[in-house]
Amino acid sequence: MFNEGTERPFTSELLTEKRKGFYHCANCGNKLFSSEAKFDSGTGWPSFSEALPGAFKTKVDYSFGMKRIEYHCAKCGVHHGHVFDDGPSSTGKRFCNNGLCLLFIPET
Ligand SMILES: [Zn+2]
Known part of the structure; x- marks a missing residue:
């Protein structure tokens, strides 16, 4: 989880x-x-239109010759994914998250 690699798509x-x-x-x-x-999003990774306030910190990532915005947990610093500006929703954002870094807790 601490390296910045990403799981294979459609595995989460x-x-x-x-x-x-x-x-x-x-x-x-x-x-x-x-x-x-x-x-x-059809990309094979869990995608979100917006994060909760203060959940993440972002930084510009220039790896692979592309300029992308990566985001990581504001609390522990684990890398979660990249955010793009081509989201379908009103925010225009698409948070493309590594499924292995997420823990879903259903509402009871
Ligand atoms: Zn964390």
Whole structure:
């Protein structure tokens, strides 16, 4: 989880998760996303239109010759994914998250 590699697409069981609840950092438990913000981007990674306030810190990532915005947990610093500006929702954001870094806790 601490290297910045990404799991293979379409391997996360969270892709088919449709219940209401919150997605937490698998490392420290920080609450990151609401299930309301989740959408199917077709990329094979869990995708969200917005993060909860203060959940993440971002930095510009120039690896692979591309300029991308990477984000990591504001609490423990674990890398979660990249955020793009081509989201389908009103925010225009697409948080492309590594499913292995997320822990889903359904609403009871
Ligand atoms: Zn964390």
